[in-house]
Amino acid sequence: MSPVPVALPLPALSLRGLSVAYRTDAVLWNVTWNSPPAGLVAIVGPNGAGKSTLLKAALGLIPRLAGEVRFFGAPLAAVRRRVGYLPQRAAVEWDFPATALDVAAMGRYPRAGWFRPLPRAEREAALAALAEVGMQDVAHRPIGELSGGQQQRVLLARTLAQEPDLFLMDEPFAGVDAATEEAIVGVLQRLAAAGRCVIAVHHDLSTVPRAFDHALLLNREVIASGPAATLLSPENLARAYGRRMSA
Amino acid sequence: MWEALTFQAGHNAAVVAAGCIAFGLAAGAVGCFVLLRGRALIADAAAHATLPGVAGAFLLGLALGLDPRALPWLLAGGGLTASLAVLAANALARGGRVKDDAAIAVALSVSFGLGAVLLSVVQALPVGGQAGLSGLLLGRAAGMAEADAWTMAAVALVALAVLGALLRPLSALLFDPLQASLAGLPVKALDVALLGLMLLVVLAGLPAVGLVLVVALLIVPAAAARLLTARLPAMAALSAGFGAGSAHLGVAISAAAPGAPTGAVIVLVAVAVFALALLASPRRGLVAALRRRAALLAAARAAAR
Numbered sequence: 001m002s003p004v005p006v007a008l009p010l011p012a013l014s015l016r017g018l019s020v021a022y023r024t025d026a027v028l029w030n031v032t033w034n035s036p037p038a039g040l041v042a043i044v045g046p047n048g049a050g051k052s053t054l055l056k057a058a059l060g061l062i063p064r065l066a067g068e069v070r071f072f073g074a075p076l077a078a079v080r081r082r083v084g085y086l087p088q089r090a091a092v093e094w095d096f097p098a099t100a101l102d103v104a105a106m107g108r109y110p111r112a113g114w115f116r117p118l119p120r121a122e123r124e125a126a127l128a129a130l131a132e133v134g135m136q137d138v139a140h141r142p143i144g145e146l147s148g149g150q151q152q153r154v155l156l157a158r159t160l161a162q163e164p165d166l167f168l169m170d171e172p173f174a175g176v177d178a179a180t181e182e183a184i185v186g187v188l189q190r191l192a193a194a195g196r197c198v199i200a201v202h203h204d205l206s207t208v209p210r211a212f213d214h215a216l217l218l219n220r221e222v223i224a225s226g227p228a229a230t231l232l233s234p235e236n237l238a239r240a241y242g243r244r245m246s247a
Numbered sequence: 248m249w250e251a252l253t254f255q256a257g258h259n260a261a262v263v264a265a266g267c268i269a270f271g272l273a274a275g276a277v278g279c280f281v282l283l284r285g286r287a288l289i290a291d292a293a294a295h296a297t298l299p300g301v302a303g304a305f306l307l308g309l310a311l312g313l314d315p316r317a318l319p320w321l322l323a324g325g326g327l328t329a330s331l332a333v334l335a336a337n338a339l340a341r342g343g344r345v346k347d348d349a350a351i352a353v354a355l356s357v358s359f360g361l362g363a364v365l366l367s368v369v370q371a372l373p374v375g376g377q378a379g380l381s382g383l384l385l386g387r388a389a390g391m392a393e394a395d396a397w398t399m400a401a402v403a404l405v406a407l408a409v410l411g412a413l414l415r416p417l418s419a420l421l422f423d424p425l426q427a428s429l430a431g432l433p434v435k436a437l438d439v440a441l442l443g444l445m446l447l448v449v450l451a452g453l454p455a456v457g458l459v460l461v462v463a464l465l466i467v468p469a470a471a472a473r474l475l476t477a478r479l480p481a482m483a484a485l486s487a488g489f490g491a492g493s494a495h496l497g498v499a500i501s502a503a504a505p506g507a508p509t510g511a512v513i514v515l516v517a518v519a520v521f522a523l524a525l526l527a528s529p530r531r532g533l534v535a536a537l538r539r540r541a542a543l544l545a546a547a548r549a550a551a552r
Contacts, residue, residue: 087425099478106422114432144477
């Protein structure tokens with residue numbers, strides 16, 4: 001009896017031989033890695049390891065030297081709406097005249113169409129995304145008047161409003177206080193439980209085993225990849241950071 | 248002055264007023280987006296870089312036996328060199344060896360220097376009509392004919408139609424260009440469209456306001472509007488209104504004070520509007536800030552007691 005063929009779920013993000021350089025300096029070298037199809041994934045590594053670069057190059061926001069990128073087995077252009085990106089907070093223009101709700105609503109435009117006012121149902125969806133990150137009370141406040149943690153959550157609401165299956169997040173916890181971090185971790189864990197894949201560039205090694213399912217240890221090249229609980233062994237960390245560290 | 252404000256100072260005055268108002272409307276609306284895209288300096292460089300094109304077109308027209316004073320011909324030349332200057336500034340900055348503002352300053356000074364030299368050549372020529380050229384430096388709104396006013400109205404209509412259609416894609420681009428491109432928006436085309444509108448306004452404003460001051464009507468009403476509102480559609484509408492209103496009042500004032508250059512008076516009115524907004528804006532104004540500071544100081548002293 002031949003085995004019954006099983007359709008294995010595709011990796012949410014799949015990289016093959018990805019290399020990226022700024023001018024003449026290679027920042028990522030020959031990265032081959034398959035993310036799990038769902039769950040919380042941390043990308044960790046020292047400063048300058050190419051963590052943010054990996055996300056941006058995968059999304060085509062910076063040119064790649066070589067390598068192939070697939071999202072759910074397809075090129076980005078074919079699955080744009082299934083892929084959400086949370087940029088670093090400093091990467092957007094906070095003096096822009098908009099309210100928190102306006103920003104969350106930008107996550108709905110790709111669905112609703114760019115050339116007409118947002119229908120009521122889409123507006124409700126944007127409000128719901130704000131509520132999910134606890135920002136419904138500041139929905140009508142100008143974004144320039146929000147605190148850093150609130151701004152980070154509003155950006156997250158925009159990404160949630162897009163309802164993607166894969167979330168790529170560039171340092172979602174940078175510069176936020178403990179309460180905001182806890183709120184964001186809660187949202188991410190709900191997403192993972194709902195079968196989504198969240199890949200986040202992360203700095204705080206101590207929270208990785210607790211908050212994440214998987215981890216990718218990166219230093220220009222892939223150092224190690226696997227379950228978050230066991231990956232950050234002293235040996236692996238020494239190979240990534242070049243000295244003894246403990247998570 | 249009241250007669251000028253109510254369009255009762257004669258046909259010519261009404262034509263000038265209508266043309267300038269239409270121009271102020273277009274400049275204010277487009278300027279809102281130019282300001283938010285961080286292109287104020289680029290707009291200034293583009294305006295100054297029209298000079299070599301205008302003077303060059305005059306010389307070329309003369310050599311070819313055309314009428315070198317024809318305005319469309321001169322503006323076509325100005326548009327060409329302005330575009331070249333913007334491209335050159337972009338190319339310089341993209342290499343990363345020169346910072347944006349330095350690259351723009353280089354493009355501006357090279358083109359304006361070249362323009363000044365060409366203008367001196369033109370002025371040394373034994374032909375008439377050079378006066379029209381130096382009129383483009385500071386503008387001669389009073390010389391506006393009915394056809395020019397209609398052109399201004401068309402420019403305003405095009406600007407408002409394009410901005411209205413692209414409001415949401417542009418707002419995504421202005422807030423977060425990377426996200427806009429990830430969402431599948433053609434961000435380069437949007438940027439080119441915005442640059443195109445900016446050039447259109449600059450060229451339309453040359454005869455009335457002149458190339459030195461035209462950037463003021465793109466930027467000053469928008470900056471005033473930003474102080475008073477925190478929503479993009481409201482800011483664009485307010486900015487267009489300030490542009491049109493400044494033009495209207497400026498034309499009326501300069502009608503009451505003959506000899507004052509209309510374009511410069513319009514700019515001064517716009518600056519006065521900006522100064523008022525800076526003082527009195529409820530959220531961002533100086534008076535509000537002083538009040539909040541005084542309240543804080545009083546509270547701190549009361550707490551220390």
